[in-house]
Amino acid sequence: MSKIKTFCFSLVAFSCIGLVGYGQGKKSKGDDYFFQYQYGQAVMAYESEMLKGTLTPEQFLNLAEAYFNIDNFQKASETYFELYEKEIPMGNHHFNKMLQSLSMTSSKNRIEAILATKFSNFETEFMENLEFNNQLLNGANSISETEFKIFNLNGNSPQSDFSPSFHSDKLLFSSGRSQDKKFRYVPTGEGYLNIYEGELSSDGQINAAMPFTGIPSSNYHKATPFYSEKLESIFYVLSNTQNGELAFDSNGKNSLAVGMQIKNGPHRMLLKDLSTSFYYPFYDEESEKLYFSANFDYGYGGTDIYYVHTNKGQIMSAPINLGPRINSPGNEIAPYLFDDSFYFSSDVFYGLGGMDIYKSNIEGDTFSIPVNLGQGVNSSKDDFGLIIRDHEEGMLGYFASNRLGGKGNDDLYGFKVDKKPGLKTLIFKGRVVKTNDPGEAVERAEVRLLGLEGNLLSETFTATDGTYRMEIPWTNELKLVTNKDRYSFKEKYFSEEELDALEGNNTDVSISAYDDLVEEKENQKVVKLNEFFFARSRTQLTPEITQELDKVVAFVKEFPQAQLRIETHTDSRGGSSTNFRLTQGRSDAVKDYLIGKGVPAGNILYSIGYGEDKILNNCTNGVYCLEFLHKQNQRTLIVVLNDNLMFD
Incomplete structure (x- = not known):
């Protein structure tokens, strides 16, 4: 797949700039080759021009990317890093490729050092994604939730076969296999992409793949289909054309649009911009959102995933970026929703290599950290475009990969599982x-x-x-x-x-909240309790008293560092010594109850009866007072002695 790594997956390499070369602003032979995806020739031309000292910083970036796209990661990492050290501006997309090439050459320490200096340049969500996936892929407890066997589809060709999509009991997919030798896509040497359809057999294989006839015919690209059963419509990407011929923007670029073909109905162009390519449409029948990838200039990296609101497929809003929880400095493509999980593919540098498949949980309007699906589904090569659905007592899924052992550039692979794939x-x-x-x-x-x-x-x-x-x-x-x-x-x-x-x-x-449970009384912090009273001349606890003391038990359980003093007071009626004994007995009864309910004895530093020493009003000995005034002096306080130290 090296010849089409411009965006690290088949379709993008087929799509941009097309047959007219570099178009406006041609500067060198290296540029000619580079913008026609002939990266080997671009490297030789750029290296020759470099000896003459004529390369611009932009061409040095092109050279680094050309090295990357022919899998010469050592040269790519050296060139990118030289530009980085010279502080030559490079966008997030190139920054990701630099880190990818460094990871391919075992330069982990250098990657960590670069990220440390660039930490503030990245979104918080991206750094969280990075840390989590590094822990997940490198941790000793990283285990898969599923055990499954992956099988190569018999219907694969020597050319690129990718982008599977369910179509009732059939499988749609994209392929570069040639049907008409007059129309061939020069950068890849394959035919223009077309959509094929194969019958699904019980073992998950496809039989007799043939060109899909449910969309308008064209001599140019038709790819990445998605079938909506609810709308009975096919969403797919196609080359921008005018009067049956390729249409180019002012810079000589031919890009891809998104079309919608309604069964036995009209064909609609949904997303079209001669300077922007759209990839991998996915229509969510529940929300009516149309998801897709695009290479807008204002994204987070190369291609990002967006969505638009629709009314039965008709566009009703501007594109909305899914944000840095999903999109990275790399390329994100192939959105797919299944059972509250959001699947997509990314070539962000911290993956297993090339493009990997990730899964994010959907929680309302937000996404969880995307999790790399791990070894098996993902490999050191490019793995992308996963789809999955319920099948018999488990699940059936497909994806594309250019891993070793396939039949062509990209092959379709199937799998059967009991649970959704992914690391646990x-x-x-x-x-x-x-x-x-x-x-x-x-x-x-x-x-x-x-x-x-x-x-x-x-x-x-x-x-x-x-x-x-x-x-x-x-x-x-x-x-x-x-x-x-x-x-x-x-x-x-x-x-x-x-x-x-x-x-x-x-x-x-x-x-x-500590401050909800305490209050200021008599110039000290006490546990907040409702008033309670002992029976006249009694020390026994009543149910009303124990109900309040249970609040003290709960308080100590919440704040086990609290140091308490139990202090009981009474009114001036009765003898002074009798009142001391009475209040001491009441304090001791409170202490015994609290300890019996689980309050450690070490939390209760003092248990004191003050008798009538601390009268709060004028109801002293010999003074006539109403009963309610005497009751103001009958009280038990649970004082928090270390209040000023508890939260230091």
Whole structure:
């Protein structure tokens, strides 16, 4: 596939600039060859021009890319890195190719050093994707959720066969096999792309592949079909033409458009721009969104994935980029949705090599971190265009690859599986709420996943609605830790069995706000309790009293570092010594109850009866007072002695 690595997959190499060469602005023989995809000849021409000292920085970039496209990764990495050291501007697409070529030459340390200096240049989501996939692919616990056997399709040809699509009990696909020798695509030496159809057999193979006749005929490219059963329509890409001939923009570029053919109905051109190529349309019947790849200048890298809103396929909005969670400095193509999973292909440098297939979970309007599907589906070569559907008691899927052992440039491969393919991961998601008010969310709470040795696996902060989400490579056991300043600290251990049962379920966490549970009384911080009273001259706890003391039990459970003093007071009626004994007995009864309910004795530093020493009003000895005024002096306080130290 080296001759068509301009965008790292078959279709793009067939599409751009076409038969007229470089068009306007021709500068050198090297440019002529480069823009006609003749990369071997471009290298020789550029090297000759380099000896004469006539290469511009743009041509040096072309030379680096030409080396890359003929698989001379050593030369590509050296040329790209020389340009990088000289601070020659290069876009994200070239930056990705530089890192790809460095990865092909085992220059991992150099890649890490470059990324460290360029960290601020990348979106946060991209760096998270990078770190996660590096952990996933290199970790000891990286295991596949599925076991499956991949088989090469009998219907493959010596030419490029790719972009499979289900069409009822048939399989549509794109192919460069020639039907008319008069019309051949010069850069590849193959025929113009056409769409073929083969009957699916019970073993997943295809029989008697023939040109698909359900779209208008053309002498030029027709490729990457997608069939919508609901609309009874085929979406596909085709060469821009005018009066039956290729149409070019002012720079001599012929690009690809997206068309829609309704069964027994009209043909529509949906996306067309002579300077922009569109690839791999996918129509989501539920949302009516039309997804596709395009090489707009304002993307994140080479080709990005976009969508437009439609009304039964008719375009109703401008293209919307899926953003940096999906799109990278490389090329992203071949979107496909199945069972709340978003599949696509990317040649981002941290993959297994070339183009790899990734899966992202769809959660409302957002996507999870895309996960490399790992060895098997992916290889060190280009793997792209995965489709999958339910089949018998499992699933049937197809994709394209130029891996070793195939019949042609790109071959179609099938697979049967019991579960969706992919490396096994763990998803923790849910809400953090207040313990005493589960309806109130806790925002900016820190949520961490820790290994049993305390090593950090992942961390995040809750959103304004208290929600959080983390995804990590599979591990057999871990701890979930949640905390926030002046809130309680929560830690929960999960065993392998509990993690297995977690799939798809929320893990909500409740934490307590310290300031909700304490208040200021008598110039000291005390646990917030409703008023309660002992019976006259009694030390026994009533149900009303224990109901309030249970709040102290819960408080200590939430804040086990709290150091308490139990202090009980009474009014001035009765003898002074009797009142001391009475309040001491009441404090001791409270202490015994709390310890009996699980409060560690070490948390209760003092248990004191103050008798009538601390009267709050004028109801002292010999003063007549109403009952409610005397009751103001009958109180038990649970004082937090280390209040000023608990959150230092």
